[in-house]
Amino acid sequence: MSPKAVFLAACLTLGFVGVAAAHHSNAAYDSDHPQTVQGTVKQVNWTNPHITFVIETDAKEGPQAGTWTFEVSSPGVLTRSGWTKRSLQPGDHAVFDYLPLRDGKPGGFLRKVILQDGKELTYSLTPDEQ
Amino acid sequence: MLALTGFSKWLAATSLSHTIQTVTWIIPTLQTIHILCVAIAFSSAVLVDLRIFRVFERDEPLREVTRRFLPPIWPVLLILLATGSLLIIGEPRRSLVNTTFYLKMALLLVAILLTATLQRMVLAAPEVFEDRSRQLAGRALATVSILVWCGILFAGRWIAYTQAG
Amino acid sequence: MSYIQNLIAFFEDSSIADSIRENDTLFPTIESIHVVAICLVVGSILVLDLRLLGFASMNRPVGRLTRAILPVTWGAFAIAASSGFLLFISNATKYLANGYFDAKIVLICMAGLNMIVFHAVSTKDLQQWEKQKSPPLRARIAGALSILLWIAIVACGRWIGFTMQEL
Numbered sequence: 479m480s481p482k483a484v485f486l487a488a489c490l491t492l493g494f495v496g497v498a499a500a501h502h503s504n505a506a507y508d509s510d511h512p513q514t515v516q517g518t519v520k521q522v523n524w525t526n527p528h529i530t531f532v533i534e535t536d537a538k539e540g541p542q543a544g545t546w547t548f549e550v551s552s553p554g555v556l557t558r559s560g561w562t563k564r565s566l567q568p569g570d571h572a573v574f575d576y577l578p579l580r581d582g583k584p585g586g587f588l589r590k591v592i593l594q595d596g597k598e599l600t601y602s603l604t605p606d607e608q
Numbered sequence: 609m610l611a612l613t614g615f616s617k618w619l620a621a622t623s624l625s626h627t628i629q630t631v632t633w634i635i636p637t638l639q640t641i642h643i644l645c646v647a648i649a650f651s652s653a654v655l656v657d658l659r660i661f662r663v664f665e666r667d668e669p670l671r672e673v674t675r676r677f678l679p680p681i682w683p684v685l686l687i688l689l690a691t692g693s694l695l696i697i698g699e700p701r702r703s704l705v706n707t708t709f710y711l712k713m714a715l716l717l718v719a720i721l722l723t724a725t726l727q728r729m730v731l732a733a734p735e736v737f738e739d740r741s742r743q744l745a746g747r748a749l750a751t752v753s754i755l756v757w758c759g760i761l762f763a764g765r766w767i768a769y770t771q772a773g
Numbered sequence: 774m775s776y777i778q779n780l781i782a783f784f785e786d787s788s789i790a791d792s793i794r795e796n797d798t799l800f801p802t803i804e805s806i807h808v809v810a811i812c813l814v815v816g817s818i819l820v821l822d823l824r825l826l827g828f829a830s831m832n833r834p835v836g837r838l839t840r841a842i843l844p845v846t847w848g849a850f851a852i853a854a855s856s857g858f859l860l861f862i863s864n865a866t867k868y869l870a871n872g873y874f875d876a877k878i879v880l881i882c883m884a885g886l887n888m889i890v891f892h893a894v895s896t897k898d899l900q901q902w903e904k905q906k907s908p909p910l911r912a913r914i915a916g917a918l919s920i921l922l923w924i925a926i927v928a929c930g931r932w933i934g935f936t937m938q939e940l
Contacts, residue, residue, distance in 0.1 A: 503635050503636075503699070503935060504699055504701075504702065504771075505628065505629035505630070505635055505698055505699055506629070506632070509620065524794075524795055525794045525795065525863070525864060526793070526794060526795070526796075526799075526800030526801070526863065527768065527769070527800060527801075527804075527934070528937075551769075551771070552768075552769050552797075552800070552801070553795055553796065553797050554769055554770075554797035554798060554801070555769065555770065555771075557797055558797075563795065580629075580630060632935075635935075636928075636931050636932055636934075636935050637928075639931050640924075640927055640928045640931045643808075643812070643927055643931065644815065644924060644927055646812055647811070647812040647813075647815040647816040647819070647927075648816055648819065650809075650812045650813070650816060651812060651813055651815070651816020651817055651819070651820070652816065654813065654816075655816075655817070655820075655845070658845070664841060664845065665841045667837075668833075672832075676829070676830055758809055761805065761808050761809050761812060762805040762808075762809070764808070765801065765804055765805040765808050766801055766805065768801075769801040
C-alpha cells in the first residue's frame, strides 16, 4: 500500500501543474477589456459558491456565436444588490456586459445585464465605478 | 476608500500581479500553502487554550505545552504574510476593497496580541493560572483566544462571499 | 449502480440541499466550519507525525501523545465530515464528476489506512521504542506518508473550487 500511496501523491502533485480550470478564479478574466454580447438565457444555476448563466448568443457565426457560460458571484452578493432568483429566467433575451476569459474561450465574468425593458441588473461596485 | 480603489487598480496593472493572475496554478498553490500554515498556527493556539481548560495534556505543565506549541506560530505567520501578500497582489480587488478582509486583519491583530501575551505570561511565570483566583482569568483568555482565532478563519473564507468580482 | 444514483438524488434533491445551494449565508457558514475543522485535523495530525519523525515533542512518549491528540483529531474529523457532507449534497452530481473531489476522498481513505496499518504493526512493541531518541523506520515512514497525504488532501480540496464544470 505504501509505495502506491507515495506514487499517487506524487502524481497528484504533478497533475496540479496541468490543471484545466472550468470554474476560474477572478484572475482568469481580462478586467481591462470588458465586452458585450446579446443572447437568450438557456439555464440559470442559482447555486453557491458561484452562480452561472448559460446563454445562447444571437450571433449565428463568428467568435461570439454559440453557447456561453457566464459566471457571477454568490447568491448573497447578488441578493444584496437587488437580484432575485427570478431576475433572469430561461427565455429572457438581454445584453450581457462581461469580462472575457483570458484564454479566449466562450465565457466570462458577468458585470451587468440589460434586460429587454431597459432594466439593468448589476451588483455592488466600488464608489468611483458607479 | 477611493485611495484603496486606486491603489488596487495600480497593483492589478503591475507585471507581478499579471503573472500571478495568468499562470493558472499560482493562486491555488499560494492558497494551499496559506491554508496549511493556518492549520499549524490555529491548531497550536487552540491546543494551548485546550490545555488551559485542562482537556488536553493535563498531565503536562502548562509551561511545557506553551513552550512546545506557541513559539512555532511566529515563523508560520511570516509565511502567511508572504503568501497572503502575493495573493493580494494577484487579486487586489478581492481583499483591498473588501470589508471582510479588514475584519480578518483586525481579528488577526487581536489574536497576535493575545497569543504573544499568553506566551510571555506563561513562560515568565509558569504557575500564573494555577491559582484559583487566576483560573477564571486563564479560562476567559483561552475562550477569547479560541473565538478570535475561529473568527479569523471564518472571515478568511467569507472574503470570497463579499467580494464583487 | 442505479441504487447509488437514487441515493445521491435523494440527498441532492432534498430541501436541505436546496437551502444550502441557494441560501445567501448557509453555504459560506458551513464551509467556514469545514475550514476550522480541517485545520484542526491537519494541525493535530501534524503534531503526531512530527513526533513519529523525531522532530518534535520528543519529551513525550508516543503512546501518551497519541492518547492526548487523537480525541482532538477525531472530534474535528467528525465535524469536517458532517460539514463536508452538507456541502457535497448541495451539488453532489457535479462534485462526483470532479476528479479532485474524487481524489480527495480516496486520499482521505488512504490516510486512514496508513493510520490503521501503523497502529496494527506498532501496538506490540510500542513500549520498547516510544521513548527512544530515534523512532524506528516504520514510524518515520508512517509520519512522512501521513504528512504527504494530508498536504495532497488540502490541495485537492482547494483545487475543487477551481475546476468545477459549469454545464
